[in-house]
Amino acid sequence: MTEQEIIEKVNMVFEESFEKDRALLKPDAHIFTDLGLDSLDIVDLVVALQKSFGIQIREEEKIRDIRTLQDIYQFIIEVKNKKEVSGS
């Protein structure tokens, strides 16, 4: 999966699960202050990302550091890379 495909898939989660307009989905958009997510939404975000990418991230400590969309893109890219490495 390319980085662009990952970005596209993450954006789809924000459009479908959180009904966010695509125009708002800039990499530096802050998921709390710019996109209006709250603590409940983070639980749903994790569930949606796990489903969308077929990964398990619920226990990942790094989730707590996520603030922007770019943070999510980067986080997923790292998780996917790690998975591919360990898979190979």
Added chain:
Amino acid sequence: MKRVVITGVGVVSPFGYGTKSLMEGLEENRSAVRYMEGWDVYKGMRSHVGAPSEMKDEKKIPREKRRSMGILSIYAVQAAEQALADAGIAFADIPRLRTGCVVGSTMGSAKSITEVFETMLPDRDLGKLGSSLFFQCMSHTAAANVAQYLELNGYIMSTSAACASALHALGTGYDLIRTGRQDIMLCGGAEELHPTVTGSFDVLFATSSAYNQTPDRTPRPFDRDRDGLVCGDGSGILVLEGLDRALARNARIYAEIVGYSTSGNGAHLSQSNKASMVRCMSDALQEARSLPEDVDYINAHATATLQGDKEEAEAIRELFGDSVPVSSLKGHIGHTLGASGAIELIASLLMMEKSVIYPTRNLENVDPDCRGIMHVMESMPKDILLILKNGFAFGGINATLACRRYDGL
């Protein structure tokens, strides 16, 4: 004690959104019951009919508020919003610190509860559950969501008493206003049609199953050929406030709540009991300082079960003889369970306003067990001053509310 009046009503019913569609459906004597596609996949499910409300405009509720709402909470919020508007209270003007809501339902969203189990149980995995499912499933979901949506700070309660839930909510709101604890209460009920809900009655052989191919012919309250209830869904919410407050702001007054009674039958969890029904109606009348002959209309609970209709007819006969008109609206809209007390009370109040009593649909031949009371079998013009609304629930719980037209005295 303060006097308590109803100044606003809102409804989502199997006839549609709002009181206009509800009253048109009743006036035209239509049936909202239909064949439920897909229910035949459930082994042992005998009843394939239901009276669903239609979900619409739910996206008008902001996502942040909507995410905690199952279907029944969306209906409740839409009914509450209508009721407030009908009462002439703008969102910005709600006196929030002194306004509460009591909204009852049998349980939380049946669809959401099913989703939780279907998601969690196959793999015994909690990680697939979203954050808001619990808020959709909890027993006080309708009350909590109405309160959050309207940003209320007063008493927030849920009355979970199956088919008596809405009357319990109204009775509780009546007490809170008349004792001066709250200034405005939004009260009523909500329920959600789902195969698991109809199934809970079906396993007890309490549902209608002989009319799956002719759904408009069932349910048949008090009729010789009745064979059980048909579940429906929706919500009814009423605005209650003190008479002094309503007069001060020149509000439209639908009626004054003058009596309320609820009681356990002390006898059986699922079987209705005539003696306790008589006591319930008598107590409500006594609180209303009225005699049986003062009552102009009884809106019966009558769901079209064999035993329930018989017991209610006998109870009414014992107290009122055949002198008071009686009808059940479940032949039109099915049994909306936790919402029924509110939806049917709203219809009754509007009948009071129009001076007409709508008949029991599908009542063609009164069952010998249900004779001796004045069944309304076609629309009856009638000046209505005092009505009784009955609700008798699983759990052996009875409730009766008495409402009197407010004529300025």
